[in-house]
Structures are given as structure tokens and as C-alpha cells.
Amino acid sequence: MRPGERPEIANLPLFREMQDAQRERIFTGSFLQVFPPQLTLFEMGQRPDFLHVLVDGLVELYAHSAGRDTTMRIVEPVTSFILAAVVTDQPYLMSARTLVASRILLVPAALVREVVKDDCALMQATMRELAQAYRGMVRALTDMKLxxxxxxxxxxxxxxxxxxxxxxxxxxxxxxxxxxxxxxxxxxxxxxxxxxxxxxxxxxxxxxxxxxxxxxxxxxxxxxxxxxxxx
Incomplete structure (x- = not known):
């Protein structure tokens, strides 16, 4: 990550309250990239190499089976996706692709798991994002059923x-x-x-x-x- 990009990223909700030294560990290993529209970022079933944080743009999370796709979520900035797979080191349950040109922070998944054990603020921010994602899925399921x-x-x-x-x-x-x-x-x-x-x-x-x-x-x-x- 370039030095000029760090102040903006440091103010993102996931990293805002971190210890300076631990935030620097995250930034040293991370990349901020711009991806074109309709680019597949990862596929369902892959193990996560990175935590993706959408800074600008729009991303579709979708699932597919037997030749059929369904949109599971449309991600708007600023938020991470899919944090649960990174934390558990389990395969993605959804695929992701950009809908428009999107600026995305890529944080190595193994680094996230290491630092979250050493930084209480990052752990709390991770818990909040996981909880918000869970509540969002409950609302979507309730909406579909009722x-x-x-x-x-x-x-x-x-x-x-x-x-x-x-x-x-x-x-x-x-x-x-x-x-x-x-x-x-x-x-x-x-x-x-x-x-x-x-x-x-x-x-x-x-x-x-x-x-x-x-x-x-x-x-x-x-x-x-x-x-x-x-x-």
C-alpha cells in the first residue's frame, strides 16, 4: 500500500481503533487495487487468500448450482466481504464479482487471523462486522419467507x-x-x-x-x- 493511501484506509471502521503497530502490520502486507467492472474476484469453494474490503464501487455476491445463479447480496462501500470465510479459514460459500469499477483493499487472510489475536480493537471490529452480516442475512431470510x-x-x-x-x-x-x-x-x-x-x-x-x-x-x-x- 502506498504511503498516501494509508490515512484514508486507517480511518475505515475495521481499522480505525487499532494499535498503531498492529495497523502497520496490516498495511505492510496489504494492497489497494482498482478492479474493472464484471471481474470475478473469487469463486465459491475457493479458500480465502485475502480479506476484501470494498472502499469504492459495487460488488455482487452470488451462488450458483446446476447452471443457475442467484444474487445473495449487493455490497456497497465501505465494508468487508466475506469476513466469515477468512476468520474460519473455510471455503467461500459465495462467489464475488465487481458490478462497476471498484477500489478494493486486499488484506492477506492469514495476516488477519494473526493480528486479530493480538489487537483487541480489531477483534471487536471483526465481531461487529460478523454480527451485522448475520443480522442482515436474518432480515433477508425473514423478508423472503414472510x-x-x-x-x-x-x-x-x-x-x-x-x-x-x-x-x-x-x-x-x-x-x-x-x-x-x-x-x-x-x-x-x-x-x-x-x-x-x-x-x-x-x-x-x-x-x-x-x-x-x-x-x-x-x-x-x-x-x-x-x-x-x-x-
Whole structure:
């Protein structure tokens, strides 16, 4: 990692509270690289050589079997992926590819496992990221089991609107075919879901969604009554 890149990376949540000496160990062995769109970063079943930390860009995590793919998660900055495989030194359960040009920090997996034993702050940050990932998967599974397809789409729009500043407008960051896969539906069903939500408080123009009636959208989509503390 170049010296000019270190202050930015040192301020990332995973490394912010680390001891200076231990952070330097991480940085000495790490690489910050820019990857082009649609590049496969790793494949399901491989053992992790690196912890990936998305600094800028967008990454799709997906699983595949018998010639079929499904989107499991769309990773937005700034966060690591897939930390659980690195910590346990187990094969990846998902594959990863960039959706747009992405800047990614690569930290050797063995180095992460070494330093986490010596640095309490890194251990705590690792536990937080693992816990957040677990809670995210529980919410996604609950969403899939308890909501119809249009309700899942409505919840995604409400969640993205909160993440993007609460202005009532949402910029869809991924192609609609990926959103369909993420939500467990076909592209045709996704189009029908957008049409249905038009009667419940949204307007769509290309990749831009405007919430015109938040009360109606929330009443139809039934957002989670239990929300995580934003801190």
C-alpha cells in the first residue's frame, strides 16, 4: 500500500481503533487495487487468500448450482466481504464479482487471523462486522419467507431511501435483473411488482424511484418493526 493511501484506509471502521503497530502490520502486507467492472474476484469453494474490503464501487455476491445463479447480496462501500470465510479459514460459500469499477483493499487472510489475536480493537471490529452480516442475512431470510414479491421490493426501496439520505428519492444502483435475483423473483415479476407499487406511493423513471406517498408505501410493504441502531 502506498504511503498516501494509508490515512484514508486507517480511518475505515475495521481499522480505525487499532494499535498503531498492529495497523502497520496490516498495511505492510496489504494492497489497494482498482478492479474493472464484471471481474470475478473469487469463486465459491475457493479458500480465502485475502480479506476484501470494498472502499469504492459495487460488488455482487452470488451462488450458483446446476447452471443457475442467484444474487445473495449487493455490497456497497465501505465494508468487508466475506469476513466469515477468512476468520474460519473455510471455503467461500459465495462467489464475488465487481458490478462497476471498484477500489478494493486486499488484506492477506492469514495476516488477519494473526493480528486479530493480538489487537483487541480489531477483534471487536471483526465481531461487529460478523454480527451485522448475520443480522442482515436474518432480515433477508425473514423478508423472503414472510413477504410477497412486491412487498419485498417496497421494503428494499424504503431501506435504500433511508441509506441515501431520506430525501424521498432512490437511485437504483444495480441493474433490475440483479434486483430481481436478489429479491428471489424473475425480471418479469419485478416489472409487475413495480407496476403494483405505483398504486402504493412510488413513481419510477429509469433507475430513479421517487416515493410520492410514504404512508401508503409503508402500509403496503410492512417494514421491519425492529430496526438496528444507526450508530
Amino acid at each position: 413477504r410477497q414479491s412486491a412487498e419485498r421490493l417496497g421494503n428494499l426501496i424504503l431501506d435504500q431511501e433511508r441509506r441515501q439520505g431520506g430525501t424521498g428519492k432512490v437511485a437504483l444502483k444495480a441493474e433490475k435483473r440483479l434486483l430481481a435475483s436478489l429479491l428471489g423473483m424473475t425480471p418479469e415479476n419485478l416489472s409487475r411488482a413495480f407496476g403494483l407499487l405505483a398504486a402504493h406511493g412510488i413513481e419510477v423513471s429509469g433507475a430513479q424511484v421517487t416515493i410520492t406517498d410514504r404512508t401508503a408505501l409503508e402500509a403496503y410493504s410492512r417494514p421491519d418493526p425492529v430496526r438496528d441502531d444507526p450508530t
